[in-house]
Amino acid sequence: MTRSTELVKHEARLAYLLLLPSFIILIVIAFYPLASVFVNSFTDKEFASARAVNFVGLENYGRLLGLTVKPLPPLTDPASGQIQRDPASGEPLYERPVKVLPREPRRYKELRQFNLLGSRYVLGASDRNFIRGMADTLAFTLLSVLLETFLGLIIALVLHSRFKGRGLMRAMMLVPWAVPTAVSSRMWAWMFASTRIGFVNVLFQNLGLGDGQIAFITEEAWQLWVMVAIDVWKTTPFMALLLLAGLQLIPEQMYEAANVDGAGKIRQFWNLTLPLLRPTLAIALVFRTLDALRVFDVFQIVLAQKRYSVASFIYYQLIDNQAAGYSSAASVIIFFLIFLFAVLYIRVIGGVQNEE
Amino acid sequence: MGKRQRLAALVTALLLLPVLFASARGTQEPPGEIVINIASGAVGTEYERLLEQAERYMADHPDIKIEALSTPDLATDRLGLYLQFFEAMSPDLDVYMIDVIWPGDLAEHFVDLYEYGAEAQAKEHFPAILQNNTVDGKLVGMPWFTDAGLLYYRTDLLDKYAYGGPPATWADLEAMAAKIQAGERAANPDFWGFVWQGNAYEGLTCDALEWIFSNGGGTIVSPDRKITINNRFAIEAVDTAARWVGAISPPGVTGFGEEDARNMWQAGNAAFMRNWPYAYRLGNADDSAIKDKFDVTPLPAGRSGHGAATLGGWQLGVSTYSTHPKEAAEFALWLTSAPEQKYKAVKDSNNPTFMSLYDDPEIEAASPFMVKLYDVFINAVARPSTATAPKYNETSVLFFTAVHNVLTGKLDGRTAMEELELDLQDLLGYPVGQP
Numbered sequence: 001m002t003r004s005t006e007l008v009k010h011e012a013r014l015a016y017l018l019l020l021p022s023f024i025i026l027i028v029i030a031f032y033p034l035a036s037v038f039v040n041s042f043t044d045k046e047f048a049s050a051r052a053v054n055f056v057g058l059e060n061y062g063r064l065l066g067l068t069v070k071p072l073p074p075l076t077d078p079a080s081g082q083i084q085r086d087p088a089s090g091e092p093l094y095e096r097p098v099k100v101l102p103r104e105p106r107r108y109k110e111l112r113q114f115n116l117l118g119s120r121y122v123l124g125a126s127d128r129n130f131i132r133g134m135a136d137t138l139a140f141t142l143l144s145v146l147l148e149t150f151l152g153l154i155i156a157l158v159l160h161s162r163f164k165g166r167g168l169m170r171a172m173m174l175v176p177w178a179v180p181t182a183v184s185s186r187m188w189a190w191m192f193a194s195t196r197i198g199f200v201n202v203l204f205q206n207l208g209l210g211d212g213q214i215a216f217i218t219e220e221a222w223q224l225w226v227m228v229a230i231d232v233w234k235t236t237p238f239m240a241l242l243l244l245a246g247l248q249l250i251p252e253q254m255y256e257a258a259n260v261d262g263a264g265k266i267r268q269f270w271n272l273t274l275p276l277l278r279p280t281l282a283i284a285l286v287f288r289t290l291d292a293l294r295v296f297d298v299f300q301i302v303l304a305q306k307r308y309s310v311a312s313f314i315y316y317q318l319i320d321n322q323a324a325g326y327s328s329a330a331s332v333i334i335f336f337l338i339f340l341f342a343v344l345y346i347r348v349i350g351g352v353q354n355e356e
Numbered sequence: 357m358g359k360r361q362r363l364a365a366l367v368t369a370l371l372l373l374p375v376l377f378a379s380a381r382g383t384q385e386p387p388g389e390i391v392i393n394i395a396s397g398a399v400g401t402e403y404e405r406l407l408e409q410a411e412r413y414m415a416d417h418p419d420i421k422i423e424a425l426s427t428p429d430l431a432t433d434r435l436g437l438y439l440q441f442f443e444a445m446s447p448d449l450d451v452y453m454i455d456v457i458w459p460g461d462l463a464e465h466f467v468d469l470y471e472y473g474a475e476a477q478a479k480e481h482f483p484a485i486l487q488n489n490t491v492d493g494k495l496v497g498m499p500w501f502t503d504a505g506l507l508y509y510r511t512d513l514l515d516k517y518a519y520g521g522p523p524a525t526w527a528d529l530e531a532m533a534a535k536i537q538a539g540e541r542a543a544n545p546d547f548w549g550f551v552w553q554g555n556a557y558e559g560l561t562c563d564a565l566e567w568i569f570s571n572g573g574g575t576i577v578s579p580d581r582k583i584t585i586n587n588r589f590a591i592e593a594v595d596t597a598a599r600w601v602g603a604i605s606p607p608g609v610t611g612f613g614e615e616d617a618r619n620m621w622q623a624g625n626a627a628f629m630r631n632w633p634y635a636y637r638l639g640n641a642d643d644s645a646i647k648d649k650f651d652v653t654p655l656p657a658g659r660s661g662h663g664a665a666t667l668g669g670w671q672l673g674v675s676t677y678s679t680h681p682k683e684a685a686e687f688a689l690w691l692t693s694a695p696e697q698k699y700k701a702v703k704d705s706n707n708p709t710f711m712s713l714y715d716d717p718e719i720e721a722a723s724p725f726m727v728k729l730y731d732v733f734i735n736a737v738a739r740p741s742t743a744t745a746p747k748y749n750e751t752s753v754l755f756f757t758a759v760h761n762v763l764t765g766k767l768d769g770r771t772a773m774e775e776l777e778l779d780l781q782d783l784l785g786y787p788v789g790q791p
Binding site for chain 1: 443546
């Protein structure tokens, strides 16, 4: 008995010794910068500057996340006391938000106006770019992950079947994933050029969908779709690869049995393939969602300062405003958001596994 | 020590070995050779030109090796790169190419060139630029070339549509561009009247300042530190520009930088372009569709009665973190000396900063506009980098974002300028004033 516990302790010591280099590297590369970002988020540190650093507590967080709702009173004609109305539409005219939103201790800027129970309100944010960036990043994540999963599944199903040249197709499929994002974003930005220099404009014009002068990258309605398109092009192969691996785990005999039982192809897909693919699908979704929430390269290269994602907002705060403390606070916020998503997903995967 | 422990110790040592190598200083310098790294731009033919000049310098100085790093085109991106070097206090770059608006913000990272013999050369440069580069008596950057916004126009098209000369006011420009565009569209569906820089970056600050200043709207923040942007002339100027988008300028002009505008212009698809002087030489290159068919003139006037040209230009500074400041300063002073500035003026139409060079016959022959437009260059309007130092960058971001919102139609001019005034008050703490 004593000899085996000694052996266990001996092996444990050896294990710790062998793990020591990895721990040291992890602490230096991962934990130290992370801790430093946390600490900086409570200060007003400036990037690339020798100015004194002051502790400011939760001021940075307050400024980033500050939201307020204020009612907008309708404009009344001073003489008659009647509500002023827009002569064209008959809608009542309201006070301008810049006069209603609070300015102390922080200035709130108009984010959105909305009607509720007959009255008009304005939603104000103390950092409009950050809130918009969050909304855009979440919308981008939702759209791109949905599309990538859907298209990836289709491609995986096709590549799972037997046909001549399957090996070659599987290799070619990975090309968009292999091209560095910096290169492919630039290429897509040129393809989406606003005049007929751009491939997409010429394509749309030939299909009768436009006049060849659609400014994809500067028009608000198009910008997010352009981002989604570039990301879907790049990442669908990755999803397809993961899902293909999952498909190959499903034994052939199950399909043969289903055929014998007389189940049609669609029935087989719905009741056989999908349920057995769920663990793989969950893992693929986790990867992609967390990646999409962190999106930086596409936004910085194509949209620059026209529209921010959370990560590119952080970058520009750091570089343009040299605001290291403020951008650290934004980083911490997105860190917790991603952490939350990760925990939620793990719960879901855990739930799936428990069912098996 | 048992066999297992010896193995563990050996593996650990092997794994940590690369760390020792990584901490050794980058490239091994052979003894006696000094490597000077210069950060240069790559707009147009800048980079190739610098390499040529570096070759000649190295031929005269065999113990020095010059290596040039090409940096991003957009000034904002380039600043981002520089700040990373400064945050790391890196000796990897010795000489930096700095924009005319950066000395105020970045003064702490550069050596005083007066301590390295700049005195003799300094007094021959334009005094305004030298003053711009001097922060608390310290010369942060030696002027390398100066820039001012110019209006490029197609002489052949003006003749074709029977216009006597280039437009004198913005209203004239709008009318001429509209007419020429309408006429040319039949043959060329990609033709537009006027191209300029409308992307959300520092270049838009330059273009917008020209519209506003020429209309009597001031310079965003006045030299005596008052916020003057929220006035009706500035609002009128920005609203006018917003009208051009989609009418005489392509809708995508709100995404154009210098090179995008130049590409469209040089392919013959624009009647007018606002750009810096570097495009002159490139427009007359053999592969240009508009060779010998264009000329330059000062930008049109607004209500103030005179046109405005934003002062641009680049300087060379030596980093305080450099390990060879003396040699780096010598190289910087050589590059900014009169003969080398003349070389760049003749080859790349980069405006020299030596007053005497504007009388030079060779420069006049290569780029006649430089001598003709001398007044434009010495009267260029400066961006308020000194008045807002050290927060010029943030000021500029707020300004170009506001203008971009008006150009894309998200906000009207009045709301945008009103909010900008409030933003600047929060940022700078200055009082509001009249331009």
